[in-house]
Amino acid sequence: GENVEQHPSTLSVQEGDSAVIKCTYSDSASNYFPWYKQELGKRPQLIIDIRSNVGEKKDQRIAVTLNKTAKHFSLHITETQPEDSAVYFCAASQAFSYSSASKIIFGSGTRLSIRP
Amino acid sequence: ETGVTQTPRHLVMGMTNKKSLKCEQHLGHNAMYWYKQSAKKPLELMFVYSLEERVENNSVPSRFSPECPNSSHLFLHLHTLQPEDSALYLCASSQQNTEAFFGQGTRLTVV
Numbered sequence: 001g002e003n004v005e006q007h008p009s010t011l012s013v014q015e016g017d018s019a020v021i022k023c024t025y026s027d028s029a030s031n032y033f034p035w036y037k038q039e040l041g042k043r044p045q046l047i048i049d050i051r052s053n054v055g056e057k058k059d060q061r062i063a064v065t066l067n068k069t070a071k072h073f074s075l076h077i078t079e080t081q082p083e084d085s086a087v088y089f090c091a092a093s094q095a096f097s098y099s100s101a102s103k104i105i106f107g108s109g110t111r112l113s114i115r116p
Numbered sequence: 117e118t119g120v121t122q123t124p125r126h127l128v129m130g131m132t133n134k135k136s137l138k139c140e141q142h143l144g145h146n147a148m149y150w151y152k153q154s155a156k157k158p159l160e161l162m163f164v165y166s167l168e169e170r171v172e173n174n175s176v177p178s179r180f181s182p183e184c185p186n187s188s189h190l191f192l193h194l195h196t197l198q199p200e201d202s203a204l205y206l207c208a209s210s211q212q213n214t215e216a217f218f219g220q221g222t223r224l225t226v227v
Contacts, residue, residue: 031213032213032214034215034216042220043206043218043219043220043221044159044206044218045218046215046216049215087158089158089159091159093213094213095212095213096164096166096171096172096212098171099147099166099167099169099171099212100146100147100166100167100211100212101146101147101149101164101165101166101171101172101210101212102147102164102210102212102213102214103161103164103172104149104161104208104210104216105161106151106158106159106160106161108157108158109158109159
């Protein structure tokens, strides 16, 4: 089955600097890669996603890159701000061929801290 | 509101108790999921349902029993749990291969 590895587990950056979180996946059938942010005591929420037919996607200060050949994808946050402090999860998803559901496997998470 | 509601928010139960977690989604999604979130395994997939049919059981012990009576409701029935089952249980819903929306979770403590 699918296995998603995420690094680093913790990351501390100076406010205004960039943060990069990397993930690898094992199953080449995975074709949808969402990233979630979970603030303390809250539910995970989607911040950006990318599909396997795209190599890069950007939304303001957040960007995601995907290398299908190497089976890895990364989250880039530029000009970090205190409100970026949270746990970030990557995920790899593939649809079940016989149903309308998907198998969404998450990485182990990265705790990002922004130093003022 | 994301449209996924879980009850109760907190639950303390003894190892011999039987309890149920409830999840309801108002998003018209066809798929619903149970995840377990703990310090050891932050977001561990337990079960996947598609239009009331279970399509995935991720090697979950039989003391966890899911039920999906319709596409809007999902339950997780609990019995004879162990202290290591204490965790945050998150429900989610989605359409196929799109954003999953999570509920706020049930914080379960087994004593």
